[in-house]
Amino acid sequence: MSAPLAVWWVKRDARLADNACLAHAAERGLAVLPVHCVEPSLMAADDHSAMHAQAGWQAVTALRGSLRARGADILVAHGEAVDKLAKLRRALPFTAVLSHEEVGNGLSYRRDLAVAAWCRANGVDYLEFPQQGVRRGGINRDRFRRFWLSRVSANPPLEIPEIRTCPRARQLASATGFPGLGAFAGNPGWQPVSEADAQATLADFLGRRGLRYRGGISSPNTALEAGSRLSPHLAWGTLTARQAWRAVKARLAGLDPRDPDTPRWRRSLAAFLSRLAWRDHFTQRLESEPELEFRAPHPCYRDIPYENDPRLLEAWRAGLTGYPLVDAVMRCLAATGFVNFRMRAMAVSFACHALHLDWRLIHPHLARVFRDYDPGIHLPQVQMQAGVVGWNAIRVYNPSKQLADQDPGCGFTRRWVPELANVETSRILKGDIPAGYPAPVAPFAPRARAMAAILYGIRKTERARAETPGVYARHGSRRPERNFRPRKPPQPPQRTLFDELGE
């Protein structure tokens, strides 16, 4: 008798290793038909771009190679998931749909609910498996750290099991159109996304590049090498945090205490591990409150009087603001899909604080130009850098100070702003820019000060003080140094602001 058939609905988990869907099928003796849907509704969303379509497609193309090497294959369907599952079931009865728990945008959330409803109505089991340290539906934040560790560090990553298939499933999968990557034109500047690339990037980071992680990730000149560069893999699911965690722990255990680099490796890898935890800390916010896609976490920061001048939005998007480092960052993102954390934070701060653009207006553009776009990290980070969270320090990044600190030789800036290729470093640093490059679209300091005054003004109101403990209790980090005491709310850290303004 042939084994019952389960559909493995491949979304952001195009990998064989550490895959709970495959492990479940193997444990239950189920035959598996991997199915991936290229969904028009998701592709039409304002946070989606060709860069994302190509990343997803590249990951699935690589997965197809790995499956074929094991005698299986993947069926790729062009259409909405519910329609495609219904059509498939008419051709080939299956008893279960297995997928990973995705924390995506509102569209993917509603799509998942629709698939669950379809399964219920059609007597198909729908099983979702976690792939992150995020609890479905929300969590008591006091327990988050322990919960996260139980997910990410308690068990080793799952081995690749034997994949059972059935001849009809294999035949259907092999017959589906697979137009090749040409259909999703790539760009040599985009980081490759596949399970094999994820493993190679992880090995290279732990074997060589990671030594410079601590101290190396703030500058756009060094972060390309010093950063792990695992973000597209974690975002697209070609790697799990559990795999990264395990590999780092093994590396730490293997360090030679006599090697003079060992203390530096230890510090760098500890810093990397905390960022792995931040990932899920932020994603848990969106999971707990999906409305955060459209509104600030703190109710008092939802009606900030932004100007939203379309001319300024366009200048920022195009990298034509007249602020060399901001322009370099925006152009680098458009071309490669990557800049480091500090430059992302500066791009948001500049847009919201100096150009007075609403974070909801700038979010879709940034999402589209991030190769590693992951709504669960992206939205909370954009809100944090915009200063609308309510308890974090409001950080205003002065682009001239950042240029002097992070790109003092102006190498990064010149590379992405060719108009400045022949301008002396001292002139660029002073803002003494010749004709041929735009004049500043808005004066930074007075506008940033005005927005900071608005944000701090909100923070000081009675209503904000009353609401902050509740919002913090729901979403705030419980790291010891950030312990929040409801009786004594954090004081507005004016000093941070003016430091960043360079005053």
Ligand SMILES: Cc1cc2nc3c(=O)[nH]c(=O)nc-3n(C[C@H](O)[C@H](O)[C@H](O)COP(=O)(O)OP(=O)(O)OC[C@H]3O[C@@H](n4cnc5c(N)ncnc54)[C@H](O)[C@@H]3O)c2cc1C
């Ligand atoms: C406005 C803004 C938007 C962002 N949007 C995204 C996004 O859509 N997708 C994304 O993966 N990262 C996002 N980040 C976080 C961070 O900038 C990137 O993860 C990092 O630059 C990727 O480089 P890396 O893989 O070398 O990171 P590493 O420094 O090596 O970090 C390892 C991993 O930890 C996670 N991580 C690192 N920093 C953070 C952080 N501050 N918050 C949460 N998780 C973190 C990422 O998964 C990253 O791959 C955003 C940051 C800002 C300021």
